[in-house]
Amino acid sequence: MNLEPVVQNLVFGLFVGGLYGIAAVGLSLVFGVMKVLNVAHGALVMLGGYASFWIFTWYGIDPFAAILITAPLLFLLGFALHVGLFRFVTRLGEEAKIKNSLLISFGLTLVLENLAIKLWTADERAITTGYAGEGVTLAGVIFPYTRMGAFAVAVLAIALLHFFLNRSYAGKAIRATAEDWEAASLMGINVQRTYVVAFAIGTALAGVAGALVGVAYTIAPSIGLAWTLKALVVVVLAGMGSIVGAFGAGILLGEAEALSVYVFGSSYREVVGLVLFLLVLLLRPQGLFGRR
Amino acid sequence: MLRAAMAPTGLALQRTRQLATAAVVAGFILAALLLPQFTQRRDVINLFFLMYLYITLAQSWNILAGYGGQINLGHAAFFGIGALTTRTLWTEQDFPFAAALLAGGAASVLFALVVGIPTFRLRGVYFAIGTLAMAEALRLTIANLLPNITSLPGPVIARYDLEPRYYLALALALCTAVTVYLLPRTRLSLGILAVREDEEAAQALGVNPLVHKLIALALSSFFAGLAGGVFAYYHVSYYSSFAFSPNWTFDAVLASFVGGIGTLAGPIVGGSFFILVRERLAVSLVDVHQIIFGVLFIVVVLTLPGGLVEASSRLRSAVRRLLHHALNV
Numbered sequence: 282m283n284l285e286p287v288v289q290n291l292v293f294g295l296f297v298g299g300l301y302g303i304a305a306v307g308l309s310l311v312f313g314v315m316k317v318l319n320v321a322h323g324a325l326v327m328l329g330g331y332a333s334f335w336i337f338t339w340y341g342i343d344p345f346a347a348i349l350i351t352a353p354l355l356f357l358l359g360f361a362l363h364v365g366l367f368r369f370v371t372r373l374g375e376e377a378k379i380k381n382s383l384l385i386s387f388g389l390t391l392v393l394e395n396l397a398i399k400l401w402t403a404d405e406r407a408i409t410t411g412y413a414g415e416g417v418t419l420a421g422v423i424f425p426y427t428r429m430g431a432f433a434v435a436v437l438a439i440a441l442l443h444f445f446l447n448r449s450y451a452g453k454a455i456r457a458t459a460e461d462w463e464a465a466s467l468m469g470i471n472v473q474r475t476y477v478v479a480f481a482i483g484t485a486l487a488g489v490a491g492a493l494v495g496v497a498y499t500i501a502p503s504i505g506l507a508w509t510l511k512a513l514v515v516v517v518l519a520g521m522g523s524i525v526g527a528f529g530a531g532i533l534l535g536e537a538e539a540l541s542v543y544v545f546g547s548s549y550r551e552v553v554g555l556v557l558f559l560l561v562l563l564l565r566p567q568g569l570f571g572r573r
Numbered sequence: 574m575l576r577a578a579m580a581p582t583g584l585a586l587q588r589t590r591q592l593a594t595a596a597v598v599a600g601f602i603l604a605a606l607l608l609p610q611f612t613q614r615r616d617v618i619n620l621f622f623l624m625y626l627y628i629t630l631a632q633s634w635n636i637l638a639g640y641g642g643q644i645n646l647g648h649a650a651f652f653g654i655g656a657l658t659t660r661t662l663w664t665e666q667d668f669p670f671a672a673a674l675l676a677g678g679a680a681s682v683l684f685a686l687v688v689g690i691p692t693f694r695l696r697g698v699y700f701a702i703g704t705l706a707m708a709e710a711l712r713l714t715i716a717n718l719l720p721n722i723t724s725l726p727g728p729v730i731a732r733y734d735l736e737p738r739y740y741l742a743l744a745l746a747l748c749t750a751v752t753v754y755l756l757p758r759t760r761l762s763l764g765i766l767a768v769r770e771d772e773e774a775a776q777a778l779g780v781n782p783l784v785h786k787l788i789a790l791a792l793s794s795f796f797a798g799l800a801g802g803v804f805a806y807y808h809v810s811y812y813s814s815f816a817f818s819p820n821w822t823f824d825a826v827l828a829s830f831v832g833g834i835g836t837l838a839g840p841i842v843g844g845s846f847f848i849l850v851r852e853r854l855a856v857s858l859v860d861v862h863q864i865i866f867g868v869l870f871i872v873v874v875l876t877l878p879g880g881l882v883e884a885s886s887r888l889r890s891a892v893r894r895l896l897h898h899a900l901n902v
Contacts, residue, residue, distance in 0.1 A: 380698065380701075383644065387646075388867045388868070388874065389871065391823065391866070392868060394863075395860050395861070396864060398860060506709075510705070510709060513705075513706070517702070548717045551713050552710050555706045555709055556710055559707060562692075562699055
């Protein structure tokens, strides 16, 4: 039996899994710290993709370099969204907070998606660089530059986030707030400010994910729901609020989808993740890597 | 003393108001019944058909969300199953339409119970995202299995008449409205409301939360399935997966919330308003109504949990206060 296509599939699964990881990490951070469920996360991924696309199209800046502009832009957007919308739910009790944030972000998704259609049409787009479609071939297996680069940036971004959360004061404040906001507030941490920072970082991470999706795959206004679902699937697999677990779960989902092609055929690729998700929700609601 | 003296007047006033409401409602129903006799304009009949369909859809979502307290983001699955079952039985298996329609509602309930028993073990947000994932998985599966456009058979198209469709949608909207009207008036639904407010407390009083949530879900999915069946009866041709599109869920959520969740009038106001705005704007621009309703929805969630219905009652009492002041001064 010829193994090359199988290995090729696993390699692609790994690369796309890295993107699932980076898309989920932002959602997971926001949920873990604020108990805000932002289903507009996928729409923010979409906006990040368009930001990079236009920076590339108008100014000819390489999409990987453009992330250095896209991420701060989305950081600011996250800041504004928190101050304008999500700030109002952070003082509610936990259950009401989750429910209201879910509803607000649902409305936000509709607004962002339809604004994007209005501004940029519903067409699918991709950032087509000079090296798009090229890659390294090793033993008959292709490693495209764009997907490899996207994977590398995803790993780098998650490593940076991990470093930030564990080493810096602001990062430790975020973790402390996630652990127990009342105790954190008694220790002199400004909880409301920590929330803004966490939400803005989560949005910036969505922006990075979107930029990478734009380079390695395609973007369109309607991709928001699909990416929200991917991120939710990964977050639930990993256990709500687990950052490093989210990356592992992202790769797990990427590989599960890649392998599912051999069992159910390529047209059920998207269904596999969702069924996996429902199974985990029912059998292990705390996630694969989470503790109860 | 004063209070005792005022009490009978208060009751009488309430009685008068109830009678006035009943008269207005009866007037609306009569006008709806007579509408096709007064106009032959297909666009007008179509508009009202869509309004009734959306009222039903929003009201059916409202049963579970507003009264049961469960945010279901997979409502499209119930609508889709109703549409698919009704269409298949009616056009391909030669069932009488009424039987196919009821079978669509029943299939929807069956599916809802199969999904509901495991997902109701999950609290709050897990139920919302679980149903969202379930509906998307189902939509993608249907798009794979039935990739083709489903069309009404030639003889049906040749005899296509808008009027029975109009009356069917109207009847269904009225049925859901009556059901929601009766909801807070039966022992069963008091249980549903108790579970919404506090599951533990309800359980302590001997109300089984799972059973009551399942009953609310069954009612909700039954009417959503029937709405799907009416859609299958009305729409000439569409992709089978279109009836499973997440937009059916989103529109129902928007209409219920903007109108006023957990009330009888909310989804009626919200559904009509939604269709009026959508159809008005559809002529000139694409999907701007989604932006408008998205913003309205956020405003309602943040500042006005009672939706338009509450806004109008607040406005009315403000006007009454103003008048009162003006007359007294």
